[in-house]
Amino acid sequence: MTDFEIQEGVLRTPDERFTTLSGYDFKPNYIMINGLRMHYVDEGPQESNPVLLLHGEPSWSYLYRKIIPLLSVAGYRVIAPDLIGFGRSDKFKDKKKYSYQFHVDMMTEFVKQLELINTTLFVQDWGGLIGLRVVAEEPDRFERIMVSNTGLPDAGGILGLLGNFLFKIQIWLEGKVTLGESWADITLTRWVAYSKQTDDFPVGQIIQAATMTELTEDVLAGYEAPFPSDEYKVAARIMPSLIPTQLRENHKAWKQVFSKWTKPLLTAFSDGDPITRSMVREFQERVPGAKGQAHVTIKEARHFVQEDKGEELAEVLIDFIKRTT
Numbered sequence: 001m002t003d004f005e006i007q008e009g010v011l012r013t014p015d016e017r018f019t020t021l022s023g024y025d026f027k028p029n030y031i032m033i034n035g036l037r038m039h040y041v042d043e044g045p046q047e048s049n050p051v052l053l054l055h056g057e058p059s060w061s062y063l064y065r066k067i068i069p070l071l072s073v074a075g076y077r078v079i080a081p082d083l084i085g086f087g088r089s090d091k092f093k094d095k096k097k098y099s100y101q102f103h104v105d106m107m108t109e110f111v112k113q114l115e116l117i118n119t120t121l122f123v124q125d126w127g128g129l130i131g132l133r134v135v136a137e138e139p140d141r142f143e144r145i146m147v148s149n150t151g152l153p154d155a156g157g158i159l160g161l162l163g164n165f166l167f168k169i170q171i172w173l174e175g176k177v178t179l180g181e182s183w184a185d186i187t188l189t190r191w192v193a194y195s196k197q198t199d200d201f202p203v204g205q206i207i208q209a210a211t212m213t214e215l216t217e218d219v220l221a222g223y224e225a226p227f228p229s230d231e232y233k234v235a236a237r238i239m240p241s242l243i244p245t246q247l248r249e250n251h252k253a254w255k256q257v258f259s260k261w262t263k264p265l266l267t268a269f270s271d272g273d274p275i276t277r278s279m280v281r282e283f284q285e286r287v288p289g290a291k292g293q294a295h296v297t298i299k300e301a302r303h304f305v306q307e308d309k310g311e312e313l314a315e316v317l318i319d320f321i322k323r324t325t
Helices: 067-073 100-113 126-137 157-174 179-184 188-197 203-209 217-224 230-256 279-286 305-324
Strands: 005-007 029-033 036-043 050-054 077-081 119-124 142-148 265-270 296-298
Touching: 029 100, 036 067, 036 100, 050 067, 050 126, 067 077, 067 305, 100 126, 100 230, 119 126, 119 305, 126 142, 126 230, 142 305, 157 188, 157 230, 188 230, 203 217, 265 279, 265 305, 296 305
Parallel strands: 050 077, 050 119, 119 142, 142 265, 265 296
Antiparallel strands: 029 036, 036 077
């Protein structure tokens, strides 16, 4: 085992990688779940109702560094965990250890161990695919949901059974895709093809490609900090291809929970994300609690809206909480 392999097949990014991050000086907090250490930011008054911020791929809680202080100053307890495989959380070396269900189970246990109640959930990217399933598992813990540039793809019947197989065929048909090609004419299949095939997985460049703002070298280094080498990036590489692996489980979540969800759900999507823009309609048409909330468009922002318009997004979230409390 290497110096940073804290148990067989599990890596832990050295702490010194996180000591001088631009705009990210939050105290680290840790919780053990099934033998793995999960990191989370926990700022603001501990007695206040929590706001849970879930990141996606290949980002980590660093993505919320502009939003966390604004929410805590507004009087909310702000919790931003790092998924296993990301940020300061432990990381498997074997890609087979990661699955969609694994992330759902880990995050469900996280909210249970922290005993979160009366929670406001904000999700983006894979934060939505995972976080919405956590809501389906523990609906009584959540009071409202704000979704941004994300979705919960589902299918029942034969498509639910064959969807992942058909998706793999589409990926194969894409052939070799470069990062520039994937974002020049981005589709989900092109992004998955790139993430699976590329010899290098430049996290900072990927974040930049999906962000309208020109990121500084310090910020790019912040996104790269959790990944000293390629073996730390296994989760980030494999995650896109996991999207269609739980179509039937997601369908069950829609049918049993979200088709009956009358608590407030706000959609706040950017105007420059070609992959998720169509998913707004899914929430607006299928979730009763979304029909009473006017959709918010965050202008001049791409996929990582927290990076492009973090302050504006925080204001929308604070207003949403106040209006629906």
